[in-house]
Amino acid sequence: MAARRKSAKSNTSGDELLQYYRDMLLIRRFEEKAGQLYGMGLIGGFCHLYIGQEAVVVGLEAAADEGDKRVTSYRDHGHMLACGMDPKGVMAELTGREGGYSLGKGGSMHMFSKERHFYGGHGIVGAQVPIGAGLAFADKYLGNDRVTFTYFGDGAANQGQVYETYNMAMLWALPVIFVIENNKYAMGTSVQRATKSPSLWERGASFGIPGEEVDGMDVLAVKAAGEKAVAHCRAGKGPYILEVMTYRYRGHSMSDPAKYRTREEVQKIREERDAIEHVRDLLLTGKHATEDELKAIDKEIKGIVNDSADFARESPEPSLDELWTHVYAAEVPQEA
Amino acid sequence: MATEILMPALSPTMEEGTLAKWLVKEGDEITAGQIIAEIETDKATMEFEAVDEGTLGKILIDEGTEGVKVNTPIAVLVEEGEDADAAAASAREADKADAGNEEAPEPEQAERAAEAPAAARDKYRPPEPDRKPDWPEGTTTRSQTVREALRDAMAEEMRRADNVFVMGEEVAEYQGAYKITQGLLDEFGARRVIDTPITEHGFAGIGVGAAFGGLRPIVEFMTFNFAMQAIDQIINSAAKTLYMSGGQMGCPIVFRGPNGAAARVAAQHSQCYAAWYGHIPGLKVVMPYTAADAKGLLKSAIRDPNPVIFLENEILYGRSFEVPELDDFTVPIGKARIARKGDDLTIVTFGIGMTYALEAAEKLAEDGIEAEVIDLRTIRPMDTDAILASVRKTNRLITVEEGFPQSSVGNYITSVVMEQAFDWLDAPVINLCGKDVPMPYAANLEKLALVTTAEVVEAARKVTYK
Numbered sequence: 144m145a146a147r148r149k150s151a152k153s154n155t156s157g158d159e160l161l162q163y164y165r166d167m168l169l170i171r172r173f174e175e176k177a178g179q180l181y182g183m184g185l186i187g188g189f190c191h192l193y194i195g196q197e198a199v200v201v202g203l204e205a206a207a208d209e210g211d212k213r214v215t216s217y218r219d220h221g222h223m224l225a226c227g228m229d230p231k232g233v234m235a236e237l238t239g240r241e242g243g244y245s246l247g248k249g250g251s252m253h254m255f256s257k258e259r260h261f262y263g264g265h266g267i268v269g270a271q272v273p274i275g276a277g278l279a280f281a282d283k284y285l286g287n288d289r290v291t292f293t294y295f296g297d298g299a300a301n302q303g304q305v306y307e308t309y310n311m312a313m314l315w316a317l318p319v320i321f322v323i324e325n326n327k328y329a330m331g332t333s334v335q336r337a338t339k340s341p342s343l344w345e346r347g348a349s350f351g352i353p354g355e356e357v358d359g360m361d362v363l364a365v366k367a368a369g370e371k372a373v374a375h376c377r378a379g380k381g382p383y384i385l386e387v388m389t390y391r392y393r394g395h396s397m398s399d400p401a402k403y404r405t406r407e408e409v410q411k412i413r414e415e416r417d418a419i420e421h422v423r424d425l426l427l428t429g430k431h432a433t434e435d436e437l438k439a440i441d442k443e444i445k446g447i448v449n450d451s452a453d454f455a456r457e458s459p460e461p462s463l464d465e466l467w468t469h470v471y472a473a474e475v476p477q478e479a
Numbered sequence: 480m481a482t483e484i485l486m487p488a489l490s491p492t493m494e495e496g497t498l499a500k501w502l503v504k505e506g507d508e509i510t511a512g513q514i515i516a517e518i519e520t521d522k523a524t525m526e527f528e529a530v531d532e533g534t535l536g537k538i539l540i541d542e543g544t545e546g547v548k549v550n551t552p553i554a555v556l557v558e559e560g561e562d563a564d565a566a567a568a569s570a571r572e573a574d575k576a577d578a579g580n581e582e583a584p585e586p587e588q589a590e591r592a593a594e595a596p597a598a599a600r601d602k603y604r605p606p607e608p609d610r611k612p613d614w615p616e617g618t619t620t621r622s623q624t625v626r627e628a629l630r631d632a633m634a635e636e637m638r639r640a641d642n643v644f645v646m647g648e649e650v651a652e653y654q655g656a657y658k659i660t661q662g663l664l665d666e667f668g669a670r671r672v673i674d675t676p677i678t679e680h681g682f683a684g685i686g687v688g689a690a691f692g693g694l695r696p697i698v699e700f701m702t703f704n705f706a707m708q709a710i711d712q713i714i715n716s717a718a719k720t721l722y723m724s725g726g727q728m729g730c731p732i733v734f735r736g737p738n739g740a741a742a743r744v745a746a747q748h749s750q751c752y753a754a755w756y757g758h759i760p761g762l763k764v765v766m767p768y769t770a771a772d773a774k775g776l777l778k779s780a781i782r783d784p785n786p787v788i789f790l791e792n793e794i795l796y797g798r799s800f801e802v803p804e805l806d807d808f809t810v811p812i813g814k815a816r817i818a819r820k821g822d823d824l825t826i827v828t829f830g831i832g833m834t835y836a837l838e839a840a841e842k843l844a845e846d847g848i849e850a851e852v853i854d855l856r857t858i859r860p861m862d863t864d865a866i867l868a869s870v871r872k873t874n875r876l877i878t879v880e881e882g883f884p885q886s887s888v889g890n891y892i893t894s895v896v897m898e899q900a901f902d903w904l905d906a907p908v909i910n911l912c913g914k915d916v917p918m919p920y921a922a923n924l925e926k927l928a929l930v931t932t933a934e935v936v937e938a939a940r941k942v943t944y945k
Contacts, residue, residue, distance in 0.1 A: 175511060175528075179487075181487070182486075182487025182488055183488070183549075184488045184549055189491065243725075244725065245724050245725035246726075247725075248722060248723060249725065253723035253724070255720070255723075255724040255727050255728050257727050257728055262688075263720070263723075263724075265716070266715070267711055270684065270711060270715060270716055273680070273681050273682075273684025273685045273712065274684050274687055274691065276685050276688060277685040277686060277687055277688015277689040277690070277691065278688045278689070279692075280688065280689045280694075281689045281694045282692065284642075284670065284689070285642075285692075285694075304684060307676075307678040307680055307682075308684065308685070310678065311675065311682065311685060314676070392512075394525075397489060397490070398489055398490035398491060398493075398520075398522070398525075400524060400525045401526075406514070406526070463599060464599040464602065464603075466599060466600075467600050467603040468603060468726065469721050469722045469724075470722055470760050471721070471763075471785050471860075472729040472785055473784070474784050
């Protein structure tokens with residue numbers, strides 16, 4: 144499920160749709176499993192699930208090329224799976240085991256993969272935004288044509304450092320795509336209670352940064368917007384903002400009773416706007432797949448997720464020596 | 480096969496809860512994601528969703544039951560044609576067999592955990608610094624200001640590696656607010672010497688991202704007082720990422736600029752941050768006094784794979800010291816320097832504190848008291864071996880710094896000496912610090928707020944009982 148070269152065809156093929164279906168389903172099943180393991184006490188602390196928002200990362204990864212970078216907040220499991228990280232390593236990090244991406248020392252909010260160009264997993268709301276621009280700064284400095292996808296939520300969009308970053312990103316024409324995942328709630332505070340701005344992407348106009356609103360429940364719309372943003376960045380025109388309208392079905396974290404919205408509101412979106420159901424419909428009505436074929440995919444995904452959960456339970460806890468490792472590096476762990 | 484539904488933990492601290500309400504009944508078809516029950520924790524009532532699909536075969540815990548422990552089976556899901564009771568029994572058996580693997584650490588392991596730190600910590604201690612002199616005997620030296628030495632260090636490292644660049648406010652066209660980056664724009668151009676807007680939080684974060692992306696940023700803060708705006712990026716992003724990534728990714732970056740009191744700039748512009756940054760695992764913290772150390776340590780800092788806080792001092796920028804004329808002169812981070820030898824007491828200090836320590840040592844010598852002065856140079860990792868060796872010789876210790884007294888660098892040194900050289904001490908350790916007040920503006924009060932040479936002399940007499 145790694146970032147792939149985008150198809151030359153303008154029409155989305157059945158194969159592509161099947162791939163998006165598979166990728167989104169993997170995230171959803173993985174997150175449901177994570178929620179279950181959390182309930183069993185196997186995952187501790189904070190655990191922020193991505194259920195409902197799957198089309199955002201899957202659509203944008205479809206617009207990415209090999210070598211492009213991504214950085215996000217603590218709601219990061221979906222991003223890691225979508226960029227091709229191993230579900231076993233992610234789940235084992237959630238359970239705090241040796242087989243996790245950070246050897247069990249980072250947890251749900253702090254994972255990285257140099258190999259997949261995933262730069263975290265950041266627990267401080269908004270802190271990943273200048274970091275994303277910094278990654279783009281490095282690419283521009285080094286003269287390659289990579290772009291960085293910098294994801295943050297509608298809540299982070301009110302942090303001052305976002306605007307400090309917009310200013311410099313435009314000033315220096317950095318190849319960074321700011322992806323605002325607007326899921327309508329910053330923890331328990333709705334967007335309407337946090338700002339009078341009619342839209343978040345339009346704030347970029349103060350800095351001269353173009354952008355647009357995107358339907359985040361439609362993976363094809365996300366992909367198309369992503370391709371446009373990528374082309375803008377690769378052409379050296381500087382940053383681009385995508386405000387992707389999405390929705391999280393679950394609470395802010397596992398311990399959120401979500402009393403700030405009604406069950407009906409959630410149910411309505413699940414029934415009418417679900418991103419996975421949308422692709423499922425396209426596959427069936429377009430006769431790209433049969434019910435049985437989709438069932439087989441469901442089963443296969445369930446197998447992958449169950450394997451990751453088994454691995455995450457069986458992988459041992461880190462050795463006690465690990466308490467003291469990786470405080471200081473003896474040499475630089477990343478390539479120049 | 481039957482699947483047990485277990486009482487979930489719905490918060491980081493939940494151990495038990497009330498099964499407030501079942502939203503489904505026995506015999507219902509359950510789909511994944513369906514809300515099946517309401518559970519009360521100590522904080523809130525939460526909805527509980529099914530993860531697996533199947534038929535709700537049997538409810539094991541009735542609604543209204545209080546104090547249900549996390550992981551207690553509360554219901555059983557069965558597949559078509561399965562008997563609910565039999566399934567419940569077999570699921571419980573399977574669960575028991577499983578349980579052994581998922582217990583919390585056994586007591587034996589917990590005990591080992593308590594013992595482990597000491598042994599394992601020693602294993603991962605930074606290697607002992609070599610005790611050779613900083614430069615070979617007979618090397619020619621020339622007089623240079625701290626300002627010039629810092630500039631030369633950056634220029635040499637930028638010549639050495641293309642991925643080293645410097646960014647900050649007024650570093651390029653203005654040639655540096657304190658002229659530390661003078662001439663760098665001319666030599667290296669605007670790609671590598673970058674003026675930023677006044678936006679510390681933002682450019683510190685961009686620096687961190689650039690370091691993640693393979694560059695070696697030198698981020699200049701016009702003064703470290705302004706770095707307070709950026710401290711989250713320094714601590715949470717730069718210092719912790721290597722650890723949080725299990726060693727996959729680090730942050731090779733230098734944050735540098737003047738620190739501590741300057742002259743008559745009052746409370747918001749006069750503060751020493753050595754103790755603040757010295758508190759943080761993952762950071763290296765350097766605070767040179769001489770021009771040679773400024774040069775040699777800055778070159779080492781730029782090459783270091785870790786985030787380095789490089790604390791300079793405005794008052795010292797214009798002072799001249801002898802700097803060795805070597806092609807590639809570096810000073811290792813983590814190595815203290817014995818600036819003056821003596822047998823009667825040890826004075827440990829760093830940065831501008833050296834001024835007071837050396838002046839006091841001269842005065843004390845007139846009265847026949849010989850102080851050994853240790854210039855720490857690096858606050859973290861600290862060369863405590865050098866301090867301990869000296870204290871075991873002199874049996875008396877005072878520390879000198881300009882920072883505030885509570886939780887000072889001197890306090891830490893004192894605790895190390897108490898733990899490791901208590902029996903060698905012949906007098907209580909004295910920590911001399913700045914006064915416990917925000918820096919006043921009035922000239923007479925400012926003088927009073929800083930540590931003075933007279934105070935060092937007085938403390939030295941106290942610990943030597945002379």
